[in-house]
Amino acid sequence: MDxxxxxLSSLVVLLFLFFVQSTxxxxxxxxVKTICNQTLNPxxxxxxxxxxxxxxxxxxxxxxxxxxxxxxxxxxxxTIRLIKFLIRNSTDSNAKDHYELCLTHFGYEEGxxxxxxxxxxxxxxxxxxxxNVAASGVIAFVEGCVSGDSPSDPxxxxxxLLPVFGKYVEQVxxxxxxxxxxxxxxxx
Ligand SMILES: *[C@@H]1O[C@H](CO)[C@@H](O)[C@H](O)[C@H]1NC(C)=O
Ligand SMILES: *[C@@H]1O[C@H](CO)[C@@H](O)[C@H](O)[C@H]1NC(C)=O
Ligand SMILES: *[C@@H]1O[C@H](CO)[C@@H](O)[C@H](O)[C@H]1NC(C)=O
Ligand SMILES: *[C@@H]1O[C@H](CO)[C@@H](O)[C@H](O)[C@H]1NC(C)=O
Numbered sequence: 339m340d341x342x343x344x345x346l347s348s349l350v351v352l353l354f355l356f357f358v359q360s361t362x363x364x365x366x367x368x369x370v371k372t373i374c375n376q377t378l379n380p381x382x383x384x385x386x387x388x389x390x391x392x393x394x395x396x397x398x399x400x401x402x403x404x405x406x407x408x409x410x411x412x413x414x415x416x417t418i419r420l421i422k423f424l425i426r427n428s429t430d431s432n433a434k435d436h437y438e439l440c441l442t443h444f445g446y447e448e449g450x451x452x453x454x455x456x457x458x459x460x461x462x463x464x465x466x467x468x469x470n471v472a473a474s475g476v477i478a479f480v481e482g483c484v485s486g487d488s489p490s491d492p493x494x495x496x497x498x499l500l501p502v503f504g505k506y507v508e509q510v511x512x513x514x515x516x517x518x519x520x521x522x523x524x525x526x
Contacts, residue, residue, distance in 0.1 A: 365398040368520050373402075376516045376525075383513050403461055403469065403517045410476065410510040411454045417503040418444050418451070424498055436494040440483035450479040450507065457514060466521035473514035480504045480511075 374383035387394040390405045397405075421444060425437045446452045453475040460468030484504045485493055519525055 365400070366521065367396060367398055370394045373513070373516055373520065376519075377509070377512050379509055382509050383516075386510060386513060399517055399521050400461065403514060403521065404458070406510060406514050406517065407454060407458050407461065410507060410514065411451070413503070413507050413510060414444055414450050414454060414476075417500070417507060420498075420500060420503055424500065432494070436496065437500075440500065443479040443483040450476045453479065466518045469518040470515055470522070473511045473518060476511040477508050477515075480508050 370384055370387045371380070374380040374387065377383040386406065386409060387402060389409075390397065390402070394402060394405075418441065421437050421441045425434060425441065428434045428437060443449045444451060446455070453472045456475075457469050457472035460466070460472060484496070484501050485491070
């Protein structure tokens, strides 16, 4: 082999290594069942991720996180609609107070919807710990609505669909937490 072609082949090898390294840094693929195994309700998690158009297996983590952020946003929006109805429909002032508190906890200013926007921003900025903090914030706000902000708060006996919707939102947010942990490299 002459000098020229051996230089050329080293260059090709270098470029190849560079390519492998840079694609590893930007796309990370983890199987759905592996992700969902880290959640409290793996079958719920698989159902959510597999509902992604085009399928979830083989999708990179950023795409999955972005998809799941979209799902939780739509679920929070539905929940806010339910809460507004419950406020209009309640005759009891305790119930009204409870639902008003929940409206704040799910809302944009100081609540779950604001956290979702923040999660999306952090994902774009590749700040995966920020994504995790935001998704954990969603869970904390929902808990604050359903169970009260502190353990000493009495739990409002809510027989509406709100606790069910809240649970759903929490479970979707938990999936975002797990994906963001993979993105930050916490599981490797
Ligand atoms: C799920 O997690 C458990 C431990 O948490 C592990 O033993 C098991 O192999 C995992 N299953 C899959 C499919 O990753
Ligand atoms: C949550 O959002 C997804 C996607 O829009 C939808 O398919 C699902 O029915 C919603 N669930 C609830 C409880 O709002
Ligand atoms: C609306 O309020 C009435 C009276 O308090 C109650 O009986 C009914 O269950 C409420 N409807 C819903 C859908 O919560
Ligand atoms: C996430 O999806 C939205 C559309 O739903 C898109 O505008 C945004 O750029 C996506 N962000 C990332 C980080 O992929």
